[in-house]
Amino acid sequence: MDEEITHKLAVLIDADNAQPSIVEGLLAEVAKFGTANVKRIYGDWTSPRLSSWKDVLLQHSIQPIQQFGYTRGKNATDSAMIIDAMDLLYSDKFDGFCLVSSDSDFTKLAARLRESGLVVYGFGEQKTPEPFVAACDKFVYTEVLRDEEDDQIETKQKSTNELKQDTKLVNLLRSAVEASSDETNWAHLGPVGSYIAKQSPEFDPRNYGFHKLGELVNATKLFEMEERPVGEGQSKAIYIKDKRK
Template identity: 70%
Template sequence: MENNKKLAVLIDADNAQPSIVDALLSEIANYGIASVKRIYGDWTSPGLKGWKEVLLEHSIQPMQQFAYTKGKNATDSAMIIDAMDLLYSDALEGFCIVSSDSDFTKLASRIRESGLSVFGFGEKKTPAPFVAACDKFIYTEVLRTLPDDDDSSNRMSTKELKQDTKLVSSLRKAVEAASDESGWAQLGPVGSHINNQASNFDPRNYGYAKLGELVKAVDLFEIEERPIGNGRSKAVYIRTKKTRSRRASAAKS
């Protein structure tokens, strides 16, 4: 995964919670360097008090935007204008848009048209068009409750995972697309294929920290670890389990 991209982090203070800031910036570090960190809102409003307390600690620049007209979101407009200015500066390689507001759908699409990456962060209530417009979309709920190896309370069971037809179909199609003639596929390309098809795919949405853990829990795939070269590192390969009927027919032949 590339982690040296210069990124602009633009936060809609009206549609994000300050409680996620630590986990948010930690997550963003997986995708690149937060070269620009700005947060937009009407800082005269008492509703943004929680954000004020964390901005200095994380060196996030507050951008003042007065609500000139009641019912009109001037914050969104200010974010979009700044984003376009930053885009045309040619100094960045990607944007992180932190909001659950669908008003940023066109902005995300426009940035991607220019060849830059867009990482979206918002709650699960975020409208589907904005989610789909991003290269990658992370639900902030998983940032508040990161999976713990000793806590399985948030994890979906194997039965529940198997009943999730969308998940199962995505995994099987990805394995098929990335597999060799024997049906084995390396886990990395499988994950990349799924992410290319669904920007909001994330094992943490199901309560699992990593894709390998999720695949194991689904219990529909064989898993095999293979050494890489002469080193100690290993690559994980998976393939769809053969059904009993297929095994029986193979045994007869």
């Protein structure tokens, strides 16, 4: 049996725009995409406001990179992180990058990394500017990462009416099903998910309070769903169809 190929990833965290509370969920999410061969976090570690990061860094073997704020009003941390990212890019040792920040200053960096053929995963709060979100192959809002660690702040599951009234969501789901469907108008859930990921980097069922795409689709009540056996085994595949068809 062939050995599974694992993508080598560089995880770069902007300490000025991320919270220690996301680290557990962040690294668990990164593990879904590949192996974090490099884990670095950037900030002015002489500043008391970053003291809450100390125990987290030791526990998860994240390397702190010191960057003094030489000039007020200028973000030296961003510059250091961007320079390091380019050095890592030119080392030709990585398949992708995980950029952890809610700062739009990393938009050009994400675009440049993708131009070089590497995959870019962005992580930031929902306030993250749209250009940075769109520049990534996949963008995960860190609010859902905290949810997984603390059930007390779990994202409220949206109702069927709320989902139906979300025009952007409904159009995205219907377009994905239409693009992935066969001549009978049924679409396999897998290709539907792939289409959505290409069209909307920030899409995540967890943003709506659901753990899986199938659960979200079912909750909208806009699609027919059925499970079909795969081959001669016990596994099943989910197929969906727009009820308007």
